[in-house]
Amino acid sequence: MMYYTVGEMAKRLGVAPSTLRYYDQEGLLPFVERSEGGIRVFKESDYEWLGVIGCLKKTGMQLRDIKTFIEMAMQGDQTIEPRLALIIKQKESVKAQIAELEETLRTLEFKEWYYNTAKENGTTSVPRNMTLDELPEEFREVRLRLRGN
Amino acid sequence: MMYYTVGEMAKRLGVAPSTLRYYDQEGLLPFVERSEGGIRVFKESDYEWLGVIGCLKKTGMQLRDIKTFIEMAMQGDQTIEPRLALIIKQKESVKAQIAELEETLRTLEFKEWYYNTAKENGTTSVPRNMTLDELPEEFREVRLRLRGN
DNA sequence: ATACACCTTAAAGTCAACTTGAAGTCAAGA
DNA sequence: TCTTGACTTCAAGTTGACTTTAAGGTGTAT
Numbered sequence: 001m002m003y004y005t006v007g008e009m010a011k012r013l014g015v016a017p018s019t020l021r022y023y024d025q026e027g028l029l030p031f032v033e034r035s036e037g038g039i040r041v042f043k044e045s046d047y048e049w050l051g052v053i054g055c056l057k058k059t060g061m062q063l064r065d066i067k068t069f070i071e072m073a074m075q076g077d078q079t080i081e082p083r084l085a086l087i088i089k090q091k092e093s094v095k096a097q098i099a100e101l102e103e104t105l106r107t108l109e110f111k112e113w114y115y116n117t118a119k120e121n122g123t124t125s126v127p128r129n130m131t132l133d134e135l136p137e138e139f140r141e142v143r144l145r146l147r148g149n
Numbered sequence: 150m151m152y153y154t155v156g157e158m159a160k161r162l163g164v165a166p167s168t169l170r171y172y173d174q175e176g177l178l179p180f181v182e183r184s185e186g187g188i189r190v191f192k193e194s195d196y197e198w199l200g201v202i203g204c205l206k207k208t209g210m211q212l213r214d215i216k217t218f219i220e221m222a223m224q225g226d227q228t229i230e231p232r233l234a235l236i237i238k239q240k241e242s243v244k245a246q247i248a249e250l251e252e253t254l255r256t257l258e259f260k261e262w263y264y265n266t267a268k269e270n271g272t273t274s275v276p277r278n279m280t281l282d283e284l285p286e287e288f289r290e291v292r293l294r295l296r297g298n
Numbered sequence: 299a300t301a302c303a304c305c306t307t308a309a310a311g312t313c314a315a316c317t318t319g320a321a322g323t324c325a326a327g328a
Numbered sequence: 329t330c331t332t333g334a335c336t337t338c339a340a341g342t343t344g345a346c347t348t349t350a351a352g353g354t355g356t357a358t
Contacts, residue, residue, distance in 0.1 A: 007304065012297075018347055021306090026345095037354050039305055044297070051295045052260075058253045063345070077272045084264035091257040094250055101247050104207045108240040111201075115233035123226045146200045148161075148193070156334065167317055170336090175315095186324050188335055212315070 004042040013050055020050075027067050028053060030074055059090045060097065110142040153191040162199055169199075176216050177202060179223055208239045209246065259291040 010017040023029050024040070031049055033041045049070070056066045069086055072079035113136065117127040132140050159166040172178050173189065180198055182190045198219070205215045218235055221228035262285065266276040281289055 005305070016347075017305090019345085022346060025307090035354085037305085038307095039354065047297050048295050051297075055253055055256045055260075058249065059257070077267070080264055080267045080271075080273065084261065084268060087257055087260045087264060091254065091261060094254045094257060098247055098250050098254070100207065101243055101250070104204055105240065105243045105247070107204045108208070108236055108243060111204075111236045112233065112240060115229055115236060118226070118229045119233060122229075124229065146197050148196050148200075154335070165317075166335090168315085171316060174337090184324085186335085187337095188324065 002044050004046075006040045006042070009042040009047070009050070012047065013054070023053070023063070026063055028063060028070055030070065056090065059094050061090060106138075107142055107146070110139045110146075113139060151193050153195075155189045155191070158191040158196070158199070161196065162203070172202070172212070175212055177212060177219055179219065205239065208243050210239060255287075256291055256295070259288040259295075262288060 004012065006020050007017045010020050013020075020029070020040075024032060029046075029049070032046055033043070035041050053066055053070070056069065057063075069083065072083050072086075114124070114127045118124040121127075127135070132143070135143065153161065155166045155169050159169050162169075169178070169189075173181060178195075178198070180195055182192070184190050202215055202219070205218065206212075218232065221232050221235075263273070263276045267273040270276075276284070281292070284292065
């Protein structure tokens with residue numbers, strides 16, 4: 001079995017040791033054990049827990065809610081259903097975030113076209129004053145949205 | 150021409166009036182004019198600026214950088230190129246964010262399968278102790294990543 | 299046994315982006 | 329004219345997630 005100190009595990013995860021200590025303090029790492037002298041001893045299986053925490057963090061979940069999930073997991077098999085429900089909820093949240101970023105991407109692509117056209121003409125007034133049917137079809141709805149229609 | 154107070158514009162945008170005042174204070178709204186008595190007067194065209202600010206915010210850009218963009222825009226046509234460069238940079242950033250969220254989504258889908266399997270069997274030890282070739286092909290790389298391989 | 303790197307805790311500090319509160323001003327309707 | 333609701337500024341407070349600092353303990357290598 002391989003064991004790690006907080007510094008080693010932090011390095012492996014690419015985070016600061018203080019971050020792991022902070023997570024522990026906040027109750028997110030109840031699974032981490034201690035040596036005789038009080039030093040944290042991370043096991044190989046703890047890496048997986050930290051990976052799950054990292055995954056949930058990437059979904060935008062707050063530490064207090066991640067803590068709830070970890071606490072459920074510590075209860076054992078009786079909490080399988082609420083854990084499943086939470087995962088499904090986060091999955092839907094991530095899908096919504098992707099959809100929103102894709103809309104943002106379309107807006108940026110419009111702006112890219114806008115400034116490219118401005119650059120070619122030496123002035124933003126050319127793309128700005130174009131009529132709807134003069135601009136590429138894929139950007140029409142974007143401009144309508146930006147202008148409040 | 151239609152004009153709006155800070156409260157009306159905030160409502161239209163779905164933000165708090167204090168947010169718009171804060172943005173103004175931070176120099177993000179140099180285009181907003183004032184009445185004789187010192188009250189902010191938002192024009193129709195300001196809605197579009199606020200939409201651009203909102204778009205950049207959704208990319209994760211900080212207010213100080215959005216301010217830089219707005220300041221460039223206020224300089225006029227001589228800043229078309231740096232504005233285009235900034236838009237392209239944000240576009241790439243958003244693409245990377247989408248890719249990361251998609252990876253997170255795959256992890257959540259693995260976890261959904263994991264807890265569904267646990268639920269069917271009454272214990273997480275069933276999915277946990279499965280060998281790699283027992284689990285659905287699409288989840289193999291996810292589990293390898295979570296376990297640190 | 300001593301040095302040294304790395305560990306410990308507790309408390310305070312930081313940062314971005316707001317939000318709230320206090321005290322006062324503006325403008326539209328009765 | 330007066331009331332009323334929304335506006336103004338400035339300063340201080342809030343939130344979440346860390347990071348830093350200080351004072352001290354651990355553990356391994358020589």
